[in-house]
Amino acid sequence: MAWTRKILRVNLTDRTCTSEPLNMDWAHDYLGQRGLATKYLASEIDPKVDPLSPDNKIIWATGPLTGTMASTGGRYSVVTKGPLTGAIACSNSGGYFGAELKFAGWDMVIIEGRASSPVYLSIENDKVELRDASHLWGKTVWETEGQIKSEHQDPQVRVSCIGRTGENGVLYAAIVNDLHRAAGRSGVGAVAGSKNLKAIAVRGTLGVGNIANPKEFMKVTFEKKKILKENAVTGQGLPTYGTQVLMNVINEIGAMPTRNHKDVQFEGARKISAEAMHEPRESDGKAQLINNQACFGCTIACGRISKIDATHYTVVNSPKYWGASGGLEYEAAWALGCANGVDDLDALQYATMLCNEDGFDPISFGATIGAVMELYEMGVLTKEEIGIEAPFGSAKALTYLTEITARGEGFGKIIGLGSKRLCEKYGHPELSMSVKGQEFPAYDARAVQGMGLTYATSNRGACHLRSYTISSEVLGIPVKTDPLTTEGKPALVKAFQDATAVVDSTGLCVFTTFAWALSDIQPQLQAACEGDWSMEKLDLMGERIWNMERQFNNAAGFTRKDDDLPARLKTEAAKVGPAKGLVSGIDKMIPEYYDLRGWDPEGRPTAETVARLGL
Amino acid sequence: MRVTLKLYASLSDHLPDEAKRTNEWPMEVADGTTVGDLIDRHQLPKRLVHLVLVNGHYIPPASRDAHPLVENDVLAIWPPVAGG
Known part of the structure; x- marks a missing residue:
């Protein structure tokens, strides 16, 4: 049956945690994860609810194949009403958290209400409790995960949490697990923050043993893994080059949104591509890319692990960024780079690390910076207002604006509203490259x-x-x-x-x-x-x-x-x-x-x- | 005439050293040279010649042998890749 048939319902207002059976009629009509969690959400909240009010709910949901031996079976989704759009929000993440939640015996966690002070949810199989998170409030994703593991004295605890942007109500704040895998889009992290929920920490030892036909499942998942291995894209292209291999493809066909969609090709694309990540830097002779990485059960392994040049201006005095860390994916490299005309590969790596560290969506953030730079070049925004000169192409502006958004300081608070609200505030709503308030990703709608x-x-x-x-x-x-x-x-x-x-x-x-x-x-x-x-x-x-x-x-x-x-x-x-x-x-x-x-x-x-x- | 061959991802291995940091290989070719001619001349493995673009336009496999290049054309080739 694959499902654990159990839902954990947590009311933060009342500080109660209760187990209830999964609605199996719904599971047969909506399966799991995105479909089933949306069914629960749509049945339980008023669609007109303020997304950041206690009346909104937020659901962590696995699918029936999460935690199984099916290739890539480690996904979970976070479903809520999104604050960036006011529409349904469903953000999907990999890593190891989803499988761990399943191993603990839960298909889904439904969070309701709002805690009167910061809390985190601790799940160890059936042992579930809300714990004080006052000492974690104000901490980054990376600090939070480390501290929770330390407190539990268990390095195998998996943590899905928000950083400072989620606490500060950045409307595109993410929920991050395993340091750099994220339910990234639509501001699900801001909803968690509005509820004073810092994290869910889970340790599961029950496994997923209730497969309907185990022998057949083992046979068929093996056959399907062979297809992934023998396919040139999933067996070679993605593990070797990652999603970033698209940078030169999309630029070559003239579909690269550049400088807030003013142009469709970026002259600096090659410098920030997968090919550039593979080659030795002129500065230190080392390639930015260190390795690829797989999520739970994945036989593709498209993830990037990179190292920034320790002498780069962004990190020369910050050794904590010198180690291997989550690397650039195509959408992030586009948004932080092409959308702003920035071609400094290590500046982009720094910015993407900050997005991981403090949990915010690099697509919406980078695209918002594109609008800021256009407004700056038009003279609508000034250096005094922004805090730095911010013409298209300025890596220093990009990295400065990333830092102040992560910390919620000064103009960073305005950037945290996203491009729609920012452009409206400065009288140019037409410059927000978004639909329903959420920014475009990396393909130009005129060319595709x-x-x-x-x-x-x-x-x-x-x-x-x-x-x-x-x-x-x-x-x-x-x-x-x-x-x-x-x-x-x-x-x-x-x-x-x-x-x-x-x-x-x-x-x-x-x-x-x-x-x-x-x-x-x-x-x-x-x-x-x-x-x-x-x-x-x-x-x-x-x-x-x-x-x-x-x-x-x-x-x-x-x-x-x-x-x-x-x-x-x-x-x-x-x-x-x-x-x-x-x-x-x-x-x-x-x-x-x-x-x-x-x-x-x-x-x-x-x-x-x-x-x-x-x- | 002068054309540019661009090779990406694992096909970059077929570029001369001086072209590896740009993926661009400018070259002189005879008039009438086709896409298929250049693929054959540089012994690009057929299984890796997947996405073929001339000036950004897709050239389907069946047309490659007959598609003539003209002055300043840019022929770009990728193995099977994807992302998102």
Whole structure:
């Protein structure tokens, strides 16, 4: 059955921790992790609730395959109403925390209310308690994890926690586990902070022994691991180069959002690419990249472990940053680099370490700095206001602004609001490169048309991971489509959205889908979980999860007008590259997409769609 | 005519030393040289020649042998890669 069938419900206001059975009818309709946690959240809170009020809830959720021997089976999601967007927020993380939570015997932890003083939740199998966290408040992620392990006298305790940005209400604060794996987007860390919840620390020794058909599960997971190993992307490309290999690809096709989306190619891209991370630095003769790293159960191992040049201006007096640490991933390198015109690889490594250390999303943060630099160049923001001269390309401005955002000082408090609120505050809302208040990731919607529709319709605000059509439009996985045309993109986006909703609910990593189809995941679920897990059921489930999230957003107040892109992408054509002269065709794609979804012209699922999906 | 060959990720091993820090290899080629000709000339392993772009435009496998390069074209090639 794969699920532990147990939920831990924690009321911070009353300081109670209770065990309750998992709703198995819901598990069969929504599986786990993203789908099942969203079902619980949507059933238990008012979608119009203030995300930072005690009435919001926040859920840590595993999937049925989390903690099992399925490759990449270590994922968990944090689901809540997001403060950056006001929409459903669901952020997914790897590392080892998710599996440990499962080993402790819990499918899910639902957090309610608000503690009157800082606390953390300690879970050791069935022994669960809220502990005082006053001494941890004001500490970074790295300090918190170290201190909790020390207090428990157990280095194998896994910690999922917030840093200072979560405490300070940075609207894109993350929840970080294992030092540098993060539920990164949409501000889930700010929700935890608003509840005075510093961390969840978990130690589990029960294992995951309740697989429906263990023999078949062992056989099928072995077969599927072979596919990952023999596939050139998951067996060689990702472990060797990581996600950062995309830097030169996306730049070459002219889809690299540069300087707050003013340009679509960045002249400094090569200097901050995977290839640059591999080669010896001129300063010290050492490569920035040290090694790759895997999350629990992962046979891909795409994670980067890097070392900054100890003589770099950012760390020359800070030895704590000299050791091996989480390295640059593509989205972070883009947001901290290309979005700001910064090509100093070690400055980007420093900034990404600070994002890990104090738990904030480098995508939203970096993109917000892009808006700050544009406002500075326009003369709207001044050196006096910001605290430093901040033209595009200034690594010193980037790293200074990262430091003050991490610490919640001065102008860093404004940066912590995200680009939408910041640009509105200074009278230029059009300069926020975001949808529903969440900043774009690293693909220009003018040069990859399907990604424009992906961003506009993503239920958690602009996001690449809700339907990664780059696979098809750029990389040819599973089939190559033309990135410059809108034709066929509504169907492509819908297919990716529905399939991804299922993958995100299993406990597996979406990166498996560079080699696996959903039909490779289906037999793993079938062997692990009792009941029927046919492809037809999974296809319908993906659509059901997507529409459930949509209904939550509709009830929260989102309408057709929120499924849109900033005017810049619809009126300012790409200046160079294959997309030269093109703008996003989002207005053409939306009506067809709504039709395919079975939604009315205002973007609401029709009664027929709701009935068909059993919502 | 002058064209530039760019090789990335594991294909970088096929670049001369002076091109390794830029991944760009400018070269003179005869008029009429095709994408397929350059791939063959530099003995790039077929299984690693996956994403092939000329000036950023994708060239499908079936068109590579017949696709002629012109002056100042940039041919960029990757093995199978992905990210996100």
